Amino acid sequence: MPWLVLLASAVLEAVWASALAASDGLSLLVPSLVFLVAGTLSMLGLAHAVRTIPIGTAYAVWTGIGAALTVAWAMTFGEEPFSVVKVLLLAGIVGAVIGLKLVGHTGAEAATEEAPRR
Secondary structure (H helix, E strand, O other): OHHHHHHHHHHHHHHHHHHHHHOOOOOOHHHHHHHHHHHHHHHHHHHHHOOOOOHHHHHHHHHHHHHHHHHHHHHHOOOOOOOHHHHHHHHHHHHHHHHHHHHHHHHHHHHHHHOOOO
């Protein structure tokens, strides 16, 4: 469940970043409100996820997925030029995030289980 919350929070990161761009420096009401709500929910989700997922892994996943989705959204809707190279680099970010999920958390769990409790 923490991983699903983290992924939802990463999606919300892309939402708030896109809303911030659309808000014209927070001067437009609706995008500014979307920015504030999505930003708050995104942070709350990240805070919840790091109760279980190590902060380094969680933050890398949160920022990586959020950044990749933000760029993909901007390219899709013409706010940023489309580039095959960008798509390949974004795929690399997503691949690295998947790798962190597969290896990063397992190692942390093992270290936590082996560490003596105080």
